[in-house]
Amino acid sequence: MAAVLGVSANYHDAAAALVVDGDVRVAIQQERLSRIKNDPALPLEAAHACLVHAGLRAEQLDAVAFYERPFHKLERVMVSMLRNLPRSWRQFPRAMASQLGGNLWVLDHLAERLGVERKKVRCLEHHRTHAAAAAFTSPYEECAVLVLDGVGEQSSTTTWHANGTELRGLESIDFPHSLGLLYAAITAWLGFAVNEGEYKVMGLAAWGTAGTDGLRESFERLVTLRSDGAYHLHLPYFAHMSDANLGFGPRLEALLGPRRATGKKWEFDDPADQHYADVAATLQRVLEDALLGLCQRLRQQLPGVGALCLGGGVALNSVANARLLRESGFDRVFVQPAAGDAGGALGAAILASIELRDCRPEPMQSAALGYEVDTARAHGLATELGLRVERVSDPATLAATLIAQDKIIAVVRGRFEWGPRALGQRSVLASPRARATRDRINHLIKQRESFRPFAPAVLERNTSDFFEGEANDMTPFMTTVLPIRSECAGQLGAVRHEDGTARVQTVCPQSAPALNEVLTALKASGHDPVALNTSLNGPGEPIVAGAEDALAFFMRHKVDSMLIEDLRIDRPE
Amino acid sequence: MSGGNDVTPPRTVARPGFLRRLSARLKTVGSLVAHFLHPARFVLAPLLLVLLCAGVLLWLTGGLAYIAPFAYSLF
Numbered sequence: 001m002a003a004v005l006g007v008s009a010n011y012h013d014a015a016a017a018l019v020v021d022g023d024v025r026v027a028i029q030q031e032r033l034s035r036i037k038n039d040p041a042l043p044l045e046a047a048h049a050c051l052v053h054a055g056l057r058a059e060q061l062d063a064v065a066f067y068e069r070p071f072h073k074l075e076r077v078m079v080s081m082l083r084n085l086p087r088s089w090r091q092f093p094r095a096m097a098s099q100l101g102g103n104l105w106v107l108d109h110l111a112e113r114l115g116v117e118r119k120k121v122r123c124l125e126h127h128r129t130h131a132a133a134a135a136f137t138s139p140y141e142e143c144a145v146l147v148l149d150g151v152g153e154q155s156s157t158t159t160w161h162a163n164g165t166e167l168r169g170l171e172s173i174d175f176p177h178s179l180g181l182l183y184a185a186i187t188a189w190l191g192f193a194v195n196e197g198e199y200k201v202m203g204l205a206a207w208g209t210a211g212t213d214g215l216r217e218s219f220e221r222l223v224t225l226r227s228d229g230a231y232h233l234h235l236p237y238f239a240h241m242s243d244a245n246l247g248f249g250p251r252l253e254a255l256l257g258p259r260r261a262t263g264k265k266w267e268f269d270d271p272a273d274q275h276y277a278d279v280a281a282t283l284q285r286v287l288e289d290a291l292l293g294l295c296q297r298l299r300q301q302l303p304g305v306g307a308l309c310l311g312g313g314v315a316l317n318s319v320a321n322a323r324l325l326r327e328s329g330f331d332r333v334f335v336q337p338a339a340g341d342a343g344g345a346l347g348a349a350i351l352a353s354i355e356l357r358d359c360r361p362e363p364m365q366s367a368a369l370g371y372e373v374d375t376a377r378a379h380g381l382a383t384e385l386g387l388r389v390e391r392v393s394d395p396a397t398l399a400a401t402l403i404a405q406d407k408i409i410a411v412v413r414g415r416f417e418w419g420p421r422a423l424g425q426r427s428v429l430a431s432p433r434a435r436a437t438r439d440r441i442n443h444l445i446k447q448r449e450s451f452r453p454f455a456p457a458v459l460e461r462n463t464s465d466f467f468e469g470e471a472n473d474m475t476p477f478m479t480t481v482l483p484i485r486s487e488c489a490g491q492l493g494a495v496r497h498e499d500g501t502a503r504v505q506t507v508c509p510q511s512a513p514a515l516n517e518v519l520t521a522l523k524a525s526g527h528d529p530v531a532l533n534t535s536l537n538g539p540g541e542p543i544v545a546g547a548e549d550a551l552a553f554f555m556r557h558k559v560d561s562m563l564i565e566d567l568r569i570d571r572p573e
Numbered sequence: 574m575s576g577g578n579d580v581t582p583p584r585t586v587a588r589p590g591f592l593r594r595l596s597a598r599l600k601t602v603g604s605l606v607a608h609f610l611h612p613a614r615f616v617l618a619p620l621l622l623v624l625l626c627a628g629v630l631l632w633l634t635g636g637l638a639y640i641a642p643f644a645y646s647l648f
Contacts, residue, residue: 058586071608078620100625104605108597115586118597 002062002356003054005047006129006349007110008341009066010103012038012195015342016046017369018054019349022358024137026053027369027418029342032545038195039542042106043345044113053371058115065352066110066123067344070103072153073126076175080241087242124348126152127312128160128167130339133347134311135162136354138334139363139473144298144305146291149312149340150180157231159298162309165354170301176241177232179290180314182223185238185247186283190276191260194247195313202319203452205284206499207268208277215282218255223286229297231290266449277451288320295328306331311347315339316420318503321480325472332472335479337367337419346418365510367423367477370416370545378412378547378564385551388570395566396517397525399429403518404527406431407560408441410536412550413514416543421478422535423505424457424515426544428559430532431494432456437532438494445557447539453497459519459529460506466492466530471506478505494532505533 006017009030017027028050030036030043051058077095081088088095102109111118130147145160145167152158156178159170187197190204210216225231235241237252253259260276267273295308308330310321315335325333336343354360382389392398395413402409407430414425422428428445430437442448455478456466463471467482474480481501484492495502509516515533523529536544538557544550547564554562554569562569589597602625608614609621 071605074605075608075614075617078617082617082620105598105601108594108601111597112589112594113586118600 002353002358003056003060004063004065004349004353004356005050005061005114006065006345006347006352007043007047007067008129008343008345008348009042010040010068010106011341012040013338013340013342014040014043014046015338015345016043016050017346017349018050018056019353019358019361020054020056022353022361024346024350024361024364024369026050026371027338027346028371029338029418029542031542032370032416035542035549037540037542042109042113047114049371061114061116061120062356063352064110064114064116064121065129065348066107066121067129067341067348068126069123069153070106074099074104076151076154080175084242091242122352124351126344127155127158127172128169129344129347129351130311131158131160131162131167131309131347132351133336133343134309134315134334134339135160135167136165136350136360137336137346137364138307138309140307140309140332140334142305143307143309143334144295144302144330145309145311146294146298146315147311148179148291148314150184151175151178156180157294159294159301161302161305165360167351170298173230173232176235176238178240179223179231179287180312181238181240181247182233183283183287183314185240185252186279188247189252189256189259190280191262191264198313199316200449200452201280202284202317203449203497204277204280205319206281206497206501207451208274208279208281210278210281210285212278212282213275215256215278219282219286221255222252223290225286225290225293227293229293229295231293266451268451284317284319287314287317288323291320291324292328295324295330299329308333310335311339311343313340316479318474318478318480319501321474322482322501325474325480333480334473335477336364337417337421337423337477337479339479340420342419365476366512367417367419367421368415368425368512369418370425372415373412373550373564374547375565375567378550378569379567381547381551382567382569385555386572387551387554388572390568390570392563392566392568394521395563395568396514397521398568399518399563400521400525400527402561403429403431403522403531404525406434406437408437408444410550410554410557410559410562411514411518412536412544412547412562412564414512416545419477421505422533422543423476423478424507424512424518424533426536426550427515428532428534428536429457429518432492432528432530432532433490433494435493441532441534444559445538446534451498453502454495454532454534455503455505456492456495456530457505457507457512457515457519457533459516459523460508460511462523462529463504463506466528467502467504475504475506476508476511478503491528492530495530
C-alpha cells in the first residue's frame with residue numbers, strides 16, 4: 001500500500017501523476033496550470049494539485065519517481081559531443097548549462113521543492129517509464145510493447161514484453177538513429193515547430209502522394225529500413241547530434257529542396273506546396289513501414305502474444321497506429337492518451353508503485369484524470385464580467401439542442417483530460433455536417449492551417465453506422481483513425497479529412513460521461529449521435545483547466561455559448 | 574486572466590538550509606563520480622572534470638536558460 005508521485009520535466013510536457021495503492025488517482029500536465037504550452041518546468045503546481053485531489057500531504061508520499069536517469073543522459077551527451085567534435089563544439093556551453101544547471105540536480109530539486117525526504121526520490125529509465133505507462137494502463141494482461149521517441153537517455157526505440165507486473169526489455173536502437181528525430185527534422189524542414197508541428201505533418205500527409213518524383217528513393221538515402229526490423233539514419237543529412245536548433249543539415253536541403261518558410265499560407269495549387277505535401281506523405285509512409293518492420297520482429301520474438309501497446313511521442317501518430325492495427329498481425333493495439341513525455345510521469349509512478357509491492361492499475365477507461373471545475377467560482381467570475389449566467393436543469397439536452405441548431409459551444413464538464421486530446425471534458429462541440437462549420441471554427445477560434453482536420457466524437461454503439469470498422473481499444477482516446485463510410489461523407493463534412501478518414505473518439509458512459517449524455521440527447525432528438533469535438537483552446541494556448549481559463553477563453557473567442565457544468569453562459573444582448 | 578486555478582496555490586515549502594542543500598549536492602556529486610568510475614566510462618573522466626568545473630562557473634554566473642527544440646537530442 002503506497003502513495004507514489006511520478007514526475008516528468010526539464011524538456012517538454014512536464015507532468016505529475018499520483019498512484020495510490022496501485023490506483024491511478026490523478027495525472028496533470030504542468031501546462032494546464034502554468035498556462036505555458038508544453039511547459040517543461042519542474043511541475044510543482046501539477047504535483048501540488050495531484051496531492052490536493054487525493055487529500056495527501058507531500059510527507060505522506062512513499063516515493064517520488066522521476067522519468068529519466070540524469071547520469072545516463074549526461075553520459076550520452078558527453079559521448080555524443082566527443083564523437084561529433086568539432087561540429088558540436090559551439091553547443092558545448094549550452095549543453096553544460098542544461099546538464100549542470102538543472103538536469104543533474106533534478107532529484108535534489110524535487111526533494112527540496114516538494115518537501116520530501118531525498119532518499120524517497122529516485123529515477124527510472126526513460127523508455128521503461130513509457131513502456132510501463134503503455135502496458136500497465138492497457139486492458140491486456142500480457143502484451144508486446146514498442147516505444148519510440150526522439151531519444152531517452154540513450155535509446156530512441158525499444159521493445160518490451162509485459163506480463164502481469166513484469167516488464168522485460170527485449171531490444172533497442174540507440175541515438176543518434178531515431179525515427180522520432182527523423183520526423184522532427186522533416187517537421188522543421190516543412191517550417192513547423194518541432195515538438196508541436198508533428199501533428200500538422202501527419203495531417204499534411206493526406207494531401208500528398210507518397211513516393212512521387214523519386215521521393216521514395218530520396219528517403220532511402222535518409223533512412224535504411226532493414227529486413228530484420230531495425231533501421232538506421234544516414235547521419236550526414238541530419239544535425240541533431242550537433243545543432244540544437246534545426247535537426248537537419250544542408251545535405252537534406254540539397255536532397256529534398258529548400259526548406260519551407262515558416263508561417264507561409266498553404267496553397268496546394270502551387271507545385272512547391274504540393275511537393276512539400278508529397279514529402280510529408282512519403283515521410284508518413286516510411287514511418288509506417290518502419291513501425292511495421294519493428295512489429296514483425298516483435299511478433300517473431302513473442303509468437304503467442306496477440307496484443308501490442310505503443311508508447312513515446314511517435315505513438316501519438318494516429319494514422320500509423322491505425323495501419324498497425326490493420327497490418328501488424330497483432331489483434332489488438334492500445335495507446336494511452338498521453339503517450340509522449342508527459343506519460344513518462346505516469347509510467348514512473350506505476351513502476352515505483354509496483355516495486356513497492358502494489359498491484360498494477362486497472363485498465364484505463366477514461367482520460368479524465370485532472371480536476372473538476374469550481375462552478376461557484378465560474379459563476380462569480382462570469383457575473384463580475386457582466387456575462388449572462390443561467391443555471392440549467394439538463395445541460396446535456398441543452399448542448400444537443402445548440403449543436404443541432406448549428407451553434408458552436410464550449411463545454412467544461414467533469415475532470416479535465418490527461419494528454420493532448422480534448423475528449424469531451426474541455427471541448428468545443430459543433431455539428432459535424434457542414435464543412436462551413438469547420439471554416440467558422442477556424443476563423444473564430446483555431447486559426448489552423450486549412451489542411452488540418454477536426455475530429456468527430458460518436459456514441460460507441462453507433463460507430464459502425466458512420467465509420468468503417470468498430471470501436472477499438474484506442475478509439476476512446478483518439479489515438480487512431482477510422483475511415484468514414486462513403487455514404488456518410490455528406491453527414492460528416494466538417495470532420496472528414498482529405499483521405500476520407502477521421503481521428504474518431506468513441507464515447508461510452510465510462511470513457512466520457514458528460515459527452516455521452518450529449519450524444520445520447522442528440523440521438524434522442526432525431527439527430528446523428530456525432531459531434532465535431534475539438535480542444536478548448538486558442539492557437540498556442542494550453543487546453544482550459546479551471547474556471548478562470550474557461551472564462552478567459554470565452555472572452556477571447558466568439559463561441560456561441562459556454563456550458564460550465566450546469567451553468568449556461570452567454571454574452572450580454 | 575491566467576492560471577488554472579481551482580486548486581489553491583502550492584504552499585510554500587521551507588527551503589532546506591545551506592548546509593543541508595550542500596550535503597545533498599555533495600551526495601549527488603559522489604553518486605555521479607561513482608557512476609563514472611565504471612571501467613567502461615573511464616575515458617569520460619577528463620571531460621567530466623571539465624564539466625564539473627564549468628558547472629561551478631555556470632552556477633556562479635547564473636547559467637543559461639534557453640532551451641532549443643533539438644536540445645533533448647544534444648543534451
